[in-house]
Amino acid sequence: MKLNLRPFLLHAAVFGFAAILFASAPAGAAEVNSRLNEITRSKKLRVCQFPLYYSISFRNPKTGVIEGIDADLAKELAKDLGAQLEIVESSFGTFIADLQANKCDIGMFALGASLQRAQAVEFSKPYLITNVYAVTRKDGPIKSWEDVDKPGIKAAVTLGSYIEPFMKGYLKKAELISVAPPNTREGELVAGRVDVIMTDFPTAVKVTDEFDWAKSIEPPEKLAVTPYAYAVPQGDQVWLNFINLFIDTIKLDGRLKKYAEKNKLGPIVAP
Known part of the structure; x- marks a missing residue:
């Protein structure tokens, strides 16, 4: 029982x-x-x-x-x-x-x-x-994790999130964009103002479910396990x-x- x-x-x-x-x-x-x-x-x-x-x-x-x-x-x-x-x-x-x-x-x-x-x-x-994932467009410039940190790439994070300070230290060549509410990383990606959003598992799942043009990329090793x-x-x-x-x-x-x-x-x- x-x-x-x-x-x-x-x-x-x-x-x-x-x-x-x-x-x-x-x-x-x-x-x-x-x-x-x-x-x-x-x-x-x-x-x-x-x-x-x-x-x-x-x-x-x-x-x-x-x-x-x-x-x-x-x-x-x-x-x-x-x-x-x-x-x-x-x-x-x-x-x-x-x-x-x-x-x-x-x-x-x-x-x-x-x-x-x-x-x-x-x-x-x-x-x-969870850990950090990248979400981008299937037809965009990012094909693998190695493409995330390249010159000319704009990567978005949510202002105040734990991912923001991590990505500030991680990215060496790409430009980091901190998005403040009520704007969202997802909205910036949809509008084409950024190339990729750096996020966690929940958002990666939801965005790829919501938009058929979206894909998630997991790093070769887990980053910022939180x-x-x-x-x-x-x-x-x-x-x-x-x-x-x-x-x-x-x-x-x-x-x-x-x-x-x-x-x-x-x-x-x-x-």
């Missing part, structure tokens, strides 16, 4: 973490000072998402609904918390400031957990792991512990695999 561990694990997290903090808190302390308490009290979960991220948190232009693995998992997190989900639009360049300004409780849009970012926010355990995680404000260990347990739980009960495969991200699920 298959056991449903989800309710037990998540309720144990709430009460277990609270009990630990109460035991160590000074006499007279009224309650644990954590976003977890505030969320369970207010019944509202505020999630920062970047609505231009294919397969992760992409706003469908036909329906206006945000779709992707983190759109699905944000709903699951809210359901497990018994809270109403509120999406706060953010971006790679602004999510740290948004968390620090208390505009949202968590960033959920496949955030690259880098050492630089970890100086400003807390990262959860990884749930996806864990994707969720981000929470610093200094709230109770909330971080709960999010880590949520990730462990969705791995155990199959939800992570289910939504990864739904959005064609099965190959990059973290172990």
Whole structure:
């Protein structure tokens, strides 16, 4: 018989973490000072998402609904918390400031957990792991990975993404173009203003699915291998512990695999 561990694990997290903090808190302390308490009290979960991220948190232009693995998992997190989900639009360049300004409780849009970012926010355990890919036009000047870094080539990255600083150091001959929202790398490629976009697995899959003229190129060796995680404000260990347990739980009960495969991200699920 298959056991449903989800309710037990998540309720144990709430009460277990609270009990630990109460035991160590000074006499007279009224309650644990954590976003977890505030969320369970207010019944509202505020999630920062970047609505231009294919397969992760992409706003469908036909329906206006945000779709992707983190759109699905944000709903699951809210359901497990018994809270109403509120999406706060953010971006790679602004999510740290948004968390620090208390505009949202968590960033959920496949955030690259880098050492630089970890100086400003807390990262959860990884749930996806990816590396850098190139996406270009089949009829364009780039036929192989060796063509990416040649004179006259314009390569686009998203401003504020973890790929941006990596490509700044990697490219020696090509011109790097940093694209700021609401513009997108994909739009620049469609318009012919760049020759290639440097991206991750989710975007490579989505763009090649969406456009029959597009192709992805993987480097001969994996570059900038990066864990994707969720981000929470610093200094709230109770909330971080709960999010880590949520990730462990969705791995155990199959939800992570289910939504990864739904959005064609099965190959990059973290172990």
